[in-house]
Amino acid sequence: MINSTFRIYGTQTALAVAKWTAILVPTAMCIGTLCALFLWLLDTVTNIRTASPWLLFLLPFAGVAVGLVYFWLGKSAEGGNNLIIDEIHEPGGGIPLRMAPLVLISTVISHLFGASVGREGTAIQIGGSIASGIGRLVHLDARSTRILLMSGISAGFGAVFGTPLAGAIFGLEVVTIGRLDYAALLPVAFASILADWTCHHWGVHHVIYHIDYTGLSVDHGVHFHVSLILLAKVAVGSVLLGLCSRIFAESVHALSTVFKQICPYGWLRPALGGVLTIALVWIAGTNAYLGLGVTAPDANTPSIISFLGTNHFGWSWLWKMIFTVAVLGSGYKGGEVTPLFFIGAGLGNALAPFLGVPVDLLSAVGFVAVFAGAANTPLACTLMAIELFGSVNAVYFAVGCFVAYLCSGHTGIYLAQRIGVPKTRQPDLAQGIALRDTRTLNKSSFLTWRR
Structure with missing residues (x-):
């Protein structure tokens, strides 16, 4: 009886490992490749902008052009990082695959003309949209889709900054304040490490930071x-x-x-x-x-x-x-x-x-x-x-x-x-409330206090 139980458990574990390996390897490598392309493009356009300061005067027109593209084609992709987090909490319409090329191109344009923006949003959206697309392709259930989306976030973050361990924990931590879903720990770590490895092997390297203070x-x-x-x-x-x-x-x-x-x-x-x-x-x-x-x-x-x-x-x-x-x-x-x-x-x-x-x-x-x-x-x-x-x-x-x-x-x-767990004890903060809703609560509390 015990041997039979162990055999069943071992078989189920092996099948689960095989399933997730087959899903995560192409997902992470695709995300790592796109992040490598993105970082290479960022370096290229930054050098162009530095050599041509006059490009700054075209920034308003570039912003409007990107805005029109999102107006015509973006639709739900306009939700960006928040759409991905919402989908993790409450799976619904999914994340459109077009989010990845749209955000990649628009971010490169923003940097070409001098906007003071970053790169993590692009990496997260690339990761989320690719993960969502693969999840739909293999018909994952809601729970597995949630894990895959967190893995996509981790892969994008780990690859774009060259910090795979931070990327793994970021994919878990950014979803819910004060609470981690450890069931996804191994998938997010695997995806982040593999995406970073892929990005590195495309010949894209990250800035090396150094401080002299050593204790x-x-x-x-x-x-x-x-x-x-x-x-x-x-x-x-x-x-x-x-x-x-x-x-x-x-x-x-x-x-x-x-x-x-x-x-x-x-x-x-x-x-x-x-x-x-x-x-x-x-x-x-x-x-x-x-x-x-x-x-x-x-x-x-x-x-x-x-x-x-x-x-x-x-x-x-x-x-x-x-x-x-x-x-x-x-x-x-x-x-x-x-x-x-x-x-x-x-x-x-x-x-x-x-x-x-x-x-x-x-x-x-x-x-x-x-x-x-x-x-x-x-x-x-x-x-x-x-x-x-x-x-x-x-x-x-x-x-x-x-x-x-x-x-x-x-x-x-x-x-x-x-x-998930409030930072401080506040009666109005119910478990599971979104930060966007806390802003409404804070505003209501302020108006009540004014009265």
Whole structure:
């Protein structure tokens, strides 16, 4: 009887492994290939834009052109990342396969003409749409489709940033705040690792980040991984990083509402963001805040790499936030994460001298902590920091991400996220409520208080 049970269980397990391997291998390799193409195109258009600054003046027209394409062809694909998260929670009409080429091309256009957008949104939408298409092809049930969609998100995220472990946890963590679905752990990890491997083997490589701070030196040259005083200072700085996350997310949502009131035509709104970006470049006197902002011609120009050095940049983080909010609020395609890396690293760089923290350390903490607060993914961001900067400062990275996550409140850049476990005890926050609905509750509570 026992042997028979083990044989049945073993057979079922083997069949499940074979099934998921057959599904995930082509899914992850396809996503990794598209991410490699996307990253290559981003490098190409960034070089073109840098060599031809006049392209910025065409940004409003490019935004309208993309808006019209989405108006004519996009339909449900306009929902972007939030559509994918909604489909994971409540499977419905599915995710259109056209989302992948639409978002890839539109994001490349945004970067070509200077919009301050990122790349994670594109990678997530590529992953989600490919996964959904394959799920329909093989007729998966709702539960399996949910796992495959999370695997697609993980594959896109892991491949586009070169962080497969962070990608795996991101696909689980971004769906529901405070709760992970461990049943999907192995599929998302497999998909993320394979997609990153595929992207790498297409010859596409990621920027290498480095910080000099390597821990506290004690007797006989031995290094210890944490100083309590330094950790307390990092925690204080992370409170501000978390508040920055909240300000960013709320600013994007608020400006989007304002633009909708000003201009009822969705395809025309990007023109407003494009004109505003041109004005901001003139006011700031630099084009350093266009595009991704990962690297710069020299260490004196604000960029993520520059923030991790020794130079001090006071308000670069705020400028980047303003540039990014302007284009995301008006409807440009791309993502928020790389600009959030810039904003976080820049704010960490600005705060470091006042808190007495090594500049490179607090910049690296800010790099991941602001994103952790805005996306409500502290575990994924901690792993990302370890994959990008090494493990010696893991405690500082973890504290930064956890504190920022708590201080960002029940808001975020993905309004389709559900609340599994609230960050703080609030009677109005029912389990399973979406972040978009918490905004309505907050507004109602405010109006009641005013009365």
